[in-house]
Every structure is written in C-alpha cells, then in structure tokens.
Amino acid sequence: MLANIPRLQALMKRDNVDAVIATCPENVTYLSGFWAMSQWVRRGPQAYVLFPRESEQPCIIANSGILDLVPDQQPWITEIRRYGYFQTDVDTSAKLDESDRLQQELFRSKAYKDSVDALVAAVKEKGLERATLGIDEMGITPQCMDQLRSALPDAKFLRSFSLFERVRSVKTSGEIEILRNAARATERAIDAAMAGAAEGVTEREMLREFNACLARNDTAPVVGCIGFGARSAMSNVQPSDRKLKRADLIRFDVGGRHRHYRSDMSRGASLGEPSAKVSKYYRAVEKGVLRGYDIIKPGLKVSDLFKEVVATVQREGIPHFKRSHVGHGIGVDGYDPPNIAESSAEVLEEDVVICVETPYYELGFAGLQVEDMIRVTKDGAESLMTLPTALRIL
C-alpha cells in the first residue's frame, strides 16, 4: 500500500472528519492503489474512493467500463461498486484464470445508475448519511456534487483536497522507492538527450531523444522544457527548431510520470566552454541547491530553508537573485506540500520528499537552473539524484 493511512486517520481525527471521498485521479490512485484510466486521460469521468475513518471498510466506485483494471491491478481496497453498462462476454468453454474469474464476478455485481448513485449507496450502507464527509473537490464535477448534496441532505460536506495534500506530503517507503526510480529514469533520459548534443541539433530533436528514452524506461513525459541560448531564459521553454551553437547554454527542466509518481529535475550544459558569466551564475544557483543539503532535516522551518537558499545564491554570484519559491514537495502530484516559500509556516518532517530548485531567468542572456529531488531523512537529507549538479561541458 502506498497511502500513509495512519497519517490520514490522524488528520481526519484532528478535523473531525468521519469519512473522506477521493475524487481526482491523484487521490483515487494514492488512496486505493487503483489507477482508474478514464479519469487520468480526460476530465469528466468519475471514480471515487470512500474511506471511513474507523471500523467500516473503504470502497472504490468505478465505471463498469474500467472494471477489468481491478483484478489486474489488485488494489488493497477490495470492496468495489460499479455503475453504468458495459458489455463483456465470456467464453463458456474456456477455463478462466483467476483474474478473469474475478472480473466476471465484478460484472455480476449490481450496476448502479451513475457514480453518485453508487457513492450514496455506499455512504448509506456504512451509516454515514449524517456524518461529516471530507470530499476532495478537485475531481467530482459540479453536477455530481449537486446530486450528492441533494441525495444526502443530512451529511455535512467539507472540501478536503488540501487534507489529501497534507497526508500525501509525508511519503511511505513504497512511494520513496518509486520516486527514486522515477528520478533515475528521468536522469537516464537527460543523459541520452545530452549525449546527442552537437552543433546544428535542434531543441525539438533533443526533446524527441529525451521522451523516447523516458518511454524505454516506463515513464510518460510530463514536463519537457529544453531551451538553448537565450531561449533557455523562457521559464517554460517548449522545444523549437532552434539549432544548437557553440558556447550555447542548454537548460533542462524536465519530468515524467513513473508508476503514477512524478519526477521533476533540472540540469544545465554548455556546448564547449561557457562564458564567464554563465559559469559564475550557474555555480551560484548550484551552490544554492547544495546549501539545502547542509541544512535540511526534520524540524527545519521551510521559510528558513527558503531564506538560506536564496541568500546563498546571492552571496555566491547573483546578488540580485529573487524568487517566489525555491522548490516544492513531489509525489503522485508534481507539487505536493510544502511550497518552499518565505511565507511558509511549515516545518520539514521525516520522509517528506522535496524538489529544491534555484532557477534564474534573464531575458537576452540565459536561464540557469539546478533542481534536485531530496528526501528528508531522520536527521538530514538524502538525494534521490545520481547526476552531478555541476554544469556539464559537452
């Protein structure tokens, strides 16, 4: 199981929430281990997880059209309610394997009219119709939310997306292992793309190589900002036909999705010797991230991490360096808490996984960025990275 259930239960108790309902793809998959394909690839399809705080069993609500994914994925939550019609036939002459037998059983279960109908039935059967229900407001459509409110007039609804985020910020060992693999797959793709660097190669060609290598490492592309020269100063630079020239700075700010978990990292390179300004500024942003490793540990105020990282970049070569944040948590979503900003009231906890980043964008010059994925350990920091942070000379 990937979800941090004890933390979920503790936060539900703190907020007097009797049950939570996950509705957006990240929270449904996080809480149940069930990857409900349709909601991941489009906005609109509804899948939920109802999780009562105590005693009652949790339950997955899914469209009949994705029931086949249940036996194949074997989520830890085994109570499934389905809705809608989907036609699947059975070869009565064949001996079905266990997965197909379970699928057949699921198709024999009652099909509710729609997602809310199924959810309401589950809420009622668990005696929660007068309870305080924390509903993740980011995946349920407004129409379904209206329907849910009128079907459960005595329930109290609280928006709970932020509660889910708070639970997710402290990772379980299974999640850390996946995040490590996600980071490794992405590093391999950076290596593969940079290996192809040569005069005349375009940003787009480098992205193709990057994404193809991600694919070979079972990772879907999500963020592919790769820019050359002055284009690297565009914070979200989308690869173009701009050709690589000698002494160009190359900025990678990239990430993918591996077994549902995100990677996010940044590295820079130069085709041949960089200018003195690039060297100096890159070293400054690099030292900012490295300073993070010195001070990260449980109990550190996130605002202090922000201040210390920014001050380091300023001291080490970019006196005018300013940022809204110098990183963020990462997990099943690309931005989990904490947001590493001056205004943060949070402190680091063990097994929080964060990206620490110090991008500097200067129009007409370049964008320089180092971003590492870092786990907060019992008494310090563990890098999930293996690539050196230094500017790579190609």
Added chain:
Amino acid sequence: MLANIPRLQALMKRDNVDAVIATCPENVTYLSGFWAMSQWVRRGPQAYVLFPRESEQPCIIANSGILDLVPDQQPWITEIRRYGYFQTDVDTSAKLDESDRLQQELFRSKAYKDSVDALVAAVKEKGLERATLGIDEMGITPQCMDQLRSALPDAKFLRSFSLFERVRSVKTSGEIEILRNAARATERAIDAAMAGAAEGVTEREMLREFNACLARNDTAPVVGCIGFGARSAMSNVQPSDRKLKRADLIRFDVGGRHRHYRSDMSRGASLGEPSAKVSKYYRAVEKGVLRGYDIIKPGLKVSDLFKEVVATVQREGIPHFKRSHVGHGIGVDGYDPPNIAESSAEVLEEDVVICVETPYYELGFAGLQVEDMIRVTKDGAESLMTLPTALRIL
C-alpha cells in the same frame, strides 16, 4: 485559428449567452490557441479565456509564471491579463529579440492578485457584470467559482462545458490537418511496435517501442492498451510481462496527443496463423467499421449509424454482439460529441470527426477491435487512416 468561432457565436446566440469563459485546458487551448502548460500537467492551476459574443475583444487570463509561453506561441487572442508574482530578469546590455521584448512588456503589465481578480476586472471592463456568462465548469475550482459569484453578484452564470463540446464537434480545416497528422504518427508507432513482434517479446516491451516511436513523431502517449491472447479481452489492458506466443491475438487500442489533439485507433494482429474463431470474429468487427464508411454522410442519424454498425457485426459473424456505443467524436479531447449510441438524438454534420469502433471482449478467449478515425465530408466519409483494417499476420 483552430476554434470554430462562427459556430461558437451561433450557439451562444441560441442560448442567449453574452460571453463564455473557458477554464479547462482543452477549452482554453481550443478557444485561444494558448497552451497554458501548468493546467495541462496538474489539476488546480487556473487559466481562462473570456470570449464576449459581440464587439468586445476576447482576453486570456494567465499566471505570471507562464507568460513566457505567450510570445512563443503567439495565440490569436492578444489581450492578456496576468496574475501573481514571477521573477524574470533582463540583460540590459543585450538587444532583445521580438519575443523577449513582448515578454518584457507582459511582465510590465499589472499583476492581479489571483485568477478570479483578473477575470472579474476583464468582465467589468467589457461591461459584462450584469450579463449571462457561460462558464466552463470543468476547470475552475469550486473555491474560485465561489469567489467569482460573490464578485459578480448581478451576473447570471450558466454551466457551459457542454456548449464548448458542441462547438468543438465540428472541426475547422486546421484541426482536421492536425488530427490527420496525429493519426499518422500513431499508425507509425503501431507499425514500429508490431515490427518487433516475436515469440517471447512482452506486452510491456511492445508498449515501450510504441511510445518511443510516438515520441519520435512529436506525439505524447495517452492510451496504450496492448494485450496478448486472453489478456486482450480486458478492455483497458495495461501491458504486462506476458510473453507473446505463437497464434496469440494482439490487440492495440492506442492513442496519443499531437499538437494538443488526440488520436485513438485500434488494430489487431496475430503471431502466425490465427484460429478460425479469431479470423471469423475479427472479420465481423472489421466489417462493422467498414459498413460505417458506406453510410456516413451529413444528415445521417447517429442512432442509425449505431444500429447499422451493430447489425453488420451480428450478421457477419458475432450474432450476440452488443455494445453501449460504437464510437465517438475526437478532437482536442478524446471524446467529443457525438457519442455513437442507440439513444443519440444527433445527426452527423460535415467536418465532424469520429472514431468508429466495434470492440468485442470475450473473457477466456480474446478482445477483437477495429477503430478508425473518420471525417464526415460534404457527401460521405473520409478516412484519416492509412493502415489496412484487416487482421495483420506477423
């Protein structure tokens, strides 16, 4: 411009909508041509397009953190309102190119406090504070919607996601060209993956090859259902370590995203000679799709298309064939209207692009499926496909 503006204006007039507000990534990109990265890769980040039906100029609302994408993408809507803080420096010694100059100009414009603050200012400046506003309910968070309602107490809000869907269902020539390229890229990836078929190759290895080829054709993977043998009967089969054996049926139901537009198609193959049942059943589902080409034209009732396709599969070899639908529209979303179902009240129009599909799933046996992307022409059907529909013998 990709959006069908005359159709949008006509439907707004029909529904007495004075302005629409796009909020979900598909509709923001569709309406403006602006790809607001943050909302495409996560749920939560807010970007909007305000489009008044008459006279007043449309406007994009975007976070300061994605302003760099505006000059690089050059959306046809040029009025931009930004919100939030983002730090970008400028090399005052450099001569900025036009894109950087425009970016600098955007960063000098007023930064609103948040997305709703910026949207409300635009609504008021266009004299729409007492108007009927059609708001796409699928991208705005409930919190932002609450904030919008209280800031505009005299406006009338209508949920307009379905209006956007209806507009999008009839494609412009630019969209058809992109859909054609999306189809071609996906076909190439099917060819590449099938070319690697051999005894012992796993489903996962075939997916890697498929996704890597998509990457080389500037297409992001979205749906990658590839199953061998009895596993192909799982409708959403996710590739596993199952090895390919002689006489295995291979089912591909796959699609990607190319320049923001979706592809979705299905083909089958067999490693060596298929069984008589596979041949017969595959031929039946293939004939169902081919029957679509015979009858598709403007004015055809979608319910008649459904009935005729289903009846053909039944007559040609699967007498018990049943389906909830035999296809759907496709565009910037994977499921645009119409849904090709018996209950549909719609008729086909010229330049609707649909997927026609006849999947048959039989547990313990196999899943057989042909799915083509088809454009409704002035007087018939045009295939966006080049791959033969027949079962491929590998």
